[in-house]
Amino acid sequence: DQQVKQNSPSLSVQEGRISILNCDYTNSMFDYFLWYKKYPAEGPTFLISISSIKDKNEDGRFTVFLNKSAKHLSLHIVPSQPGDSAVYFCAAPTRGGGSQGNLIFGKGTKLSVKP
Amino acid sequence: KAGVTQTPRYLIKTRGQQVTLSCSPISGHRSVSWYQQTPGQGLQFLFEYFSETQRNKGNFPGRFSGRQFSNSRSEMNVSTLELGDSALYLCASSGGRGTYGYTFGSGTRLTVV
Numbered sequence: 529d530q531q532v533k534q535n536s537p538s539l540s541v542q543e544g545r546i547s548i549l550n551c552d553y554t555n556s557m558f559d560y561f562l563w564y565k566k567y568p569a570e571g572p573t574f575l576i577s578i579s580s581i582k583d584k585n586e587d588g589r590f591t592v593f594l595n596k597s598a599k600h601l602s603l604h605i606v607p608s609q610p611g612d613s614a615v616y617f618c619a620a621p622t623r624g625g626g627s628q629g630n631l632i633f634g635k636g637t638k639l640s641v642k643p
Numbered sequence: 644k645a646g647v648t649q650t651p652r653y654l655i656k657t658r659g660q661q662v663t664l665s666c667s668p669i670s671g672h673r674s675v676s677w678y679q680q681t682p683g684q685g686l687q688f689l690f691e692y693f694s695e696t697q698r699n700k701g702n703f704p705g706r707f708s709g710r711q712f713s714n715s716r717s718e719m720n721v722s723t724l725e726l727g728d729s730a731l732y733l734c735a736s737s738g739g740r741g742t743y744g745y746t747f748g749s750g751t752r753l754t755v756v
Binding site: 562564569570571572573574617619630631632633634635636 | 647649676678685686687688691699701733735745746747748749750752
């Protein structure tokens with residue numbers, strides 16, 4: 529059962545326009561969400577996060593929106609730049625064994641920003 | 644400050660062999676987690692170590708094991724390799740409870756032939 533879903537495997541946008549990456553989750557116990565960016569042959573890089581007590585978190589060109597009732601979050605990148613071309617993963621930590629928990633990842637969305 | 648270091652970067656092994664991968668976390672980080680990335684399954688959690696103790700384990704067979712040393716460095720071992728074990732193995736370190744900004748290493752690309 530996939531608890532974190534990214535239903536769009538790829539997205540292509542023009543430089544300067546908005547990129548919107550979507551993520552859905554099924555586990556209502558998730559209370560924190562993270563977005564990671566990954567280039568080929570590198571590990572994922574933490575991008576931005578949001579707590580479930582908020583509905584929006586902004587960091588420069590990146591904004592994450594959370595809709596708890598719909599169990600949906602989205603990452604907005606404005607304006608998009610060619611250097612943003614990467615695979616973006618949505619993730620949620622779960623708690624087990626007394627730790628802060630492992631991350632459950634979506635399968636990723638490959639963003640291509642065309643010059 | 645230095646990031647998470649994983650060695651080796653690339654590895655080719657034969658079916659039936661065993662392999663050991665190494666991870667050095669960010670200095671001061673005591674939590675180390677391991678993930679497997681494959682095209683079909685995405686990123687999947689293997690296990691987490693904290694202060695030399697395994698705190699959490701994913702849904703992988705017993706052929707996958709790990710350990711953490713007193714300096715927080717961690718190793719993972721896969722015995723009796725199968726073709727399906729070919730993957731990118733990622734290590735992540737974290738500053739501890741309440742910090743969710745896991746920092747990942749660049750990974751070890753394991754190919755089983």
